[in-house]
Amino acid sequence: MxxxxxxxxxxxxxxxxxxxxxxxxxxxxxxxxxxxxxxxxxxxxxxxxxxxxxxxxxxxxxxxxxxxxxxxxxxxxxxxxxxxxxxxxxxxxxxxxxxxxxxxxxxxxxxxxxxxxxxxxxxRTRRIDLGVVNGRYFDNNVGAGFEAQVTIESRKIKLLRGTLLYLIAVFRALSHYPSPTMRITWDDGELQRSLLMVSIGNGRRTGGGFFVTPDAVQDDGLLDLGVANALPRLQILQLLPKVMRGTHKNDPAIFLTRSTHITVESDYPLPVHADGEIIYTDAKRLDISIQPARLEMIV
Incomplete structure (x- = not known):
């Protein structure tokens, strides 16, 4: 070897x-x-x-x-x-x-x-897709808005790991994050409204236990787009257990679709993470695409 x-x-x-x-x-x-x-x-x-x-x-x-x-x-x-x-x-x-x-x-x-x-x-290896956001590669997911703010809050918590860490971060983010108006476009559609967050998944899980894009597949040549509408805090807390189980697909506050190319635009500066790493705190436009079978990894 x-x-x-x-x-x-x-x-x-x-x-x-x-x-x-x-x-x-x-x-x-x-x-x-x-x-x-x-x-x-x-x-x-x-x-x-x-x-x-x-x-x-x-x-x-x-x-x-x-x-x-x-x-x-x-x-x-x-x-x-x-x-x-x-x-x-x-x-x-x-x-x-x-x-x-x-x-x-x-x-x-x-x-x-x-x-x-x-x-x-x-x-032993398998091929998986890679995503690209504004020129930076990601393998699992990109989150803009509340999801990224949760990541920022998690960095301030020093003594916890895993799902509990991110649950505490969720409650901290809830205390102050707004729901800005965003414009999302994808291969065959678009929407513009006040949104809590946008999540683009190559994988189905993020944050150690949140299945935001529960049907995402790492080697299907597609990105899964998940959008959460602006919600009162109580409704967010009621939605949270569903997201942790991946059973939120039919919730009226959630929109899910698939695409090869997605853009996110906002006049409000957005925090953005890629695979849990904060890459922006003030993004106003994201251009996201998929590169099929780009990575070979050992499993």
Whole structure:
């Protein structure tokens, strides 16, 4: 087996990843997987690390962290493929040790650390689609409005992980986020109204336990668009359990459709996240599209 590159975000999982570094090294060594491990130092550095690793010829680049770490590595792999004129990005491995591991779980990556290392040893892969928002790649979803504000609030909470973290963040965001008027266009339709949030899913789950786009499929060549109307706080709280079960599809406050190209426009500056990473706090236009079968990943 050729040497692989492991990009570890030590902050992932509220510093859980840093504590797991020796376990990762010991497990890969015991499995006879040759590797080179590098730590990210601040947000965004994983993109360049992954891009350079792919250009340097590492056949597999592993994201050790949560959804944000995966997003950075995916962007690096895709940028390297763009530079080389390759239709498919290099092979992605994931060690899911973040606060939320939506993309990995939905794709079929084992959640237990040893099992994820064993999957990398086996090397079985699948192709999935990648989305692009204003030139930045995403693998799971993009959220604008309230969903992104929840992400911002979650960053302020230091002692929790997983679904509970995002539930607390929901209640914090409810206290002050407005519902601006947005104009959404997609392949065969458009709408303009006061909206709580817009969610574009390549995967069906976000925030560690919210099935906002419950029918999204990672390899169908389509993006799932979910729109929530402006609602009183009580109705939002009543809707929340449905979203956590993915049973909100027939709720009159929700609109769901599928498309290959989506634009979001707003005069009000929108917070926006891509795979749990805040990429804008003041966006007024988003241009979002899908690139089918762009990424090969180990499962």
């Amino acid at each position: 050729d040497k692989i590159k492991v990009i570890l975000n030590p902050y992932a999982g509220r510093w859980l990843a840093s504590r797991l570094r020796p376990v990762i090294e010991e497990t890969l060594t015991a499995l006879d997987v040759p590797f080179e491990l590098e730590l990210t130092t601040k947000p965004g550095t994983g993109i360049e690390m992954a891009r350079q690793a792919s250009l340097d010829g590492f056949p597999v680049v592993v994201a050790a962290g949560g959804d944000g770490t995966v997003n950075e590595v995916v962007n690096g792999l895709a940028l390297a493929a763009d530079a080389l004129g390759k239709p498919t990005a290099g092979i992605l491995g994931v060690l899911p040790i973040g606060s939320a591991n939506d993309m990995a779980e939905i794709a079929g990556v084992p959640i237990q650390l040893r099992a994820a290392c064993e999957a990398i040893k086996r090397g």
